[in-house]
Structures are given as structure tokens and as C-alpha cells.
Amino acid sequence: MNVNKAIILGNVTRDPEIRSLPSGQNVASFGVATNRFWTDKNGEKKSQVEFHNVITFGRLAEIAQKFLKKGSLVYIEGRLQTRNWQDQQGVKHYRTDIIAERIQLGPKSLGRIETTAPQEEVVAEEAIPPEEEINPEEIPF
Numbered sequence: 001m002n003v004n005k006a007i008i009l010g011n012v013t014r015d016p017e018i019r020s021l022p023s024g025q026n027v028a029s030f031g032v033a034t035n036r037f038w039t040d041k042n043g044e045k046k047s048q049v050e051f052h053n054v055i056t057f058g059r060l061a062e063i064a065q066k067f068l069k070k071g072s073l074v075y076i077e078g079r080l081q082t083r084n085w086q087d088q089q090g091v092k093h094y095r096t097d098i099i100a101e102r103i104q105l106g107p108k109s110l111g112r113i114e115t116t117a118p119q120e121e122v123v124a125e126e127a128i129p130p131e132e133e134i135n136p137e138e139i140p141f
Helices: 058-067
Strands: 006-020 026-039 045-057 073-086 092-105 113-116
Touching: 006 045, 006 058, 026 058, 045 058, 045 073, 058 092
Parallel strands: 045 092
Antiparallel strands: 006 026, 006 073, 026 045, 073 092, 092 113
């Protein structure tokens, strides 16, 4: 049995860009940054940022484009997919993307929205308490 599952919780680094495939299906791409914090053996606090490329298709792409903006907190579940191509100079390039199958938007004053790829409706959940809201000053970009 094989498993290809990616789960990230981070901040959107660029507004989603939406395009249409020749088949007419929508596809959106955007970036997400995740932070890792730890204390080294000398007691110094360290942090590291990872940047992820996320791709969504269909209704999920439309939802991402409508509700996600740079700085938004987002939870993504999906799978990893690596593409490769050769440029004009003959150099081979690789890019690993997360193909989102589920997106959950972060806190908002009116609640949050959760959806999965096959679902056609956006369901609003109850509001998140104010103490869980993100301070925009803490976003690392």
C-alpha cells in the first residue's frame, strides 16, 4: 500500500491566480509559507520558513480565488506531485506542488469556510473566538 498525503497550515504568500484548461476546467495556483520553530543545543530560538506551491482544480479553484488573499491563514490537505521540464538551454527543471483536495480557510470575524474538492456547496461554520485570530504584525512577509 502507498500513501501520498500532504498536510500544511500556513499563510498565503500570493493571491491565487486562476486560469482555464483547454477542457474548460478552472485551475488556481498560489503559494503558502509554513514556519518551523525550535531551540538549538545552545538555547537559541531558531526558525525556518518553507514555501509551498499549491494547485487547486474546479470548484475548489474558484473558492480559493474568491476567499484567499495574501496573508490569509489556510489549511491544505492534498497530495504531492512533481513536474519536470527542459528549458531552451537544455537544463532540466523540477517543481513539486501540493495538489489540494481540501481547503479550510483560517479565522475571520464572520466565521470560516470549509470545503472539499467533490463538494459543490460552501458551508459556513460558527465564528472562531477572538483570542484565536491572527495578528497581521506576526506574518513573516
